[in-house]
Amino acid sequence: MGSGHPEPESKTRMEPEIPRDILREILVKLPTKDLARSRCVCRLWRRVASRPSLHNLHAMASHVTSARTEALLVTVREPGWSDEASVFSVSSGKAMCCVPIPRGYGLVNVCNGFLCFAHRHGEPKAPAVVCNPITGETVALPKAPPLITHDHMFALGFSPSTREYKLFRLSYPLGSWSSSSGQRVEVDVYTLGDTRWWRHHSFNSQSCPSKVSSPVSIDGKLYLVTLSWMHYKKHEIPKRILAIDVATESYRTYNLPEYETRPYNQPTVGAFELNGRLCFAAHIINFTNFMTIHFWVMSPPLEDIDLEGDHQQPSWELRYSFHMEGHHFCFKRPWGCWLDDQEMMCYLMDNILHKYDTRKSTSVSKGGFVQWDKKLYLAEAPSLDECSWNVLGGYRPTLLSPLSFQLAPSQDDDGNKHQFEHDMLTGLRL
Template sequence: MPMAQSDVVVAVREIPNDMLQEILMKLPTKDVARCCCVSRQWRSALGDPSFRKLHAASHAALSAEPEFLRLSGVPCGIGQSVKTSVFSLSSDKPMCSIAKPEGYGLADICNGLLCFVDEHGAQAPALVCNPVTGETLELPAAPPLSNKDHAYFFAFGFSPPTNEYKLFRLSFPLCSYSSEEQRVNVDVYTLGDARGWRKDSFLSSSRPLTRGNDTSTPVLIDGKLHSNTKGWNAPMWQVAAGVLVVDVPTETCHAYPLPDDLGTYRYDNPLAFELKGQLCLAAHVLNSYNRPKALRFWVMATENKESDSEKEPHWELRYSFFVQVEPPIPIRWPWSCVSWSAWFQHETLFYTCNDTLYKYDTRSSVPDHGRLLQWDKQLQRIPPYEWLWFIHRGYRPTLVSPRIFELPPSQDETIMDVCS
């Protein structure tokens, strides 16, 4: 005999919280978030901070493919906050809207948390947001720069062994005239750590790139942040000289050189992204007329440890593609005027050039480094700015609330509250 609708509702309400949480632990993050609308009991069970933390570390959450987010900002008024809406590419309805101060931009996406920093203020407090829950937390202000003339940028990372989120601020001189001046200062803050910011520094053969374009955005892979670098006294037009690797758990930094025959044009920095758990660099090879003739994908591979030391990573050429820009670009145009991007998702390489999107199924053939491959399909034409400037990679939804990292009020603040 089939159950009446009222019986079904009663049965659902009688599910114990621990059993309900165990069942929902196996669902993807977005499905769990939708379940909060079922009833008050479900919302209460899924709002439990311990459940959120366990689900964020579950296989259902960690095995999810990285997604893409689109950010759209609308100023609320001159000198006021900016309302930024966060969209998933699969929906026209925003996941959430964030009110952030004017001048704040997205520094990084780490798992399911977005970190916004003041692009013109080295000490301004960063904002961390979870689009799924709509919660936002303001982090403690960074310490003053060791030198006010230094350039800087922020990077947001995650340490899998310790389950910690960390915000790094790297500052450095734009020029150096001695080996001792080739030093990068590192300020680190672990979210939720009452000790506050910590200072360190290291000598480097190259300096980080200043932020401002897609090629300088750090890429987080297996607890390591990767970012392009350039020579200390290199001209403004010179391309990247190496890759800076920041180990989030140990907070150590190392700069590694790029492949000798990378082949990129002097105005065209390589673009970094994750390919099957490894750092991949996409770089063009241009002909004598400064037009692209090929696109190469280099992968940073690591050696197994020998005795007590670990060998430096080395580069492997994984894919090479024939490239032809349509319509043809006049010879007088520099390649730097061309908008392009590349990424990897669902076993497929994607590449945009101007307003055309290409793709290649990596399962279709065994890589042959000696020949140029052809793209499987040319997809629809799209506005290039949507992919290059507004689309952000590496988002994995999570239920972790930024507010669990909120510091308790200091003793002075508690006394002021009591007196008031």
């Protein structure tokens, strides 16, 4: 007969529970995608792995900010009163998110795990929008101050040393006809989440920022291809690139590699991130329309130099050269370059994707050219009037929410509405 006493608890076999502080240390060391999957292990893991404080700590970890980059396909359509941005992972082929963005906006650049959108038609005070494609969250940043000059462009950068994201708006005279080296570029800077608002400064430059390719964010620097102030008159090819140090907000221009090509109103060059280094690509087109493409990678200068200084210039290594038989450059179509997870260099022009395996020893043919390993014809892209799209590299997944940069509402017309949204989101995320 039983004694009527309950069985001792020691006989109940249970797995020991990991203390939350130890679990937190484990999770913060995981790659981003593994951290996202860890929420499916059990309720405890889900609670810990879903905390915004853990996401903030994880996003700033060195193994996340220096992780290998990926490429994203981003499309923007106009289905109704607002536009719709869809984001896809090129490596997995899976959809990541579909989010509404203000009408008339387009993708500016990719910076770590964020996408930056801005008004496509030159509205200077329209607020930029930042999106995390993993979480599907977006936030509108504070409106920029009035412009001093006419043309402008936005660029989002990240500093690993200060762990700050900064939005830069560079403005400059539109279509300047002056050859003076004293032209000024005006800069407005906003540190995401900073209550000090926008800051303004400017610098002299031999050339002006251009939109021939998206700004590139690499290791705490933003790189933008520049054009001569006389470009609109002489159609000179780009010869310099602007480097912005995100932490110090200092500006320097470096010489691009020497190349010659047929001059066009729209330059046939671009800058990209290629395996952690800045890559400059130039289509070389002669007067018979025969085209080649060359890829250089930049070795950073040994030390910082003064603005517009010509000493300690970086060196450029010509890495790849390809013949583009039967091709003509299409100015009205996106084009780009990135490295996939199989270390294949991918070059997209119009609806043709070229691939070259960077792991093999380079087999240089006569004239210094190599052969593409693959040439794939993709589906015909829709008109850019129907759908704007592009493929951009430089993406590093993160669970950091852009809402963490949202400020308490100011005294504007929508103050009550923004206050409710801010208070509600703060409460829901505790």
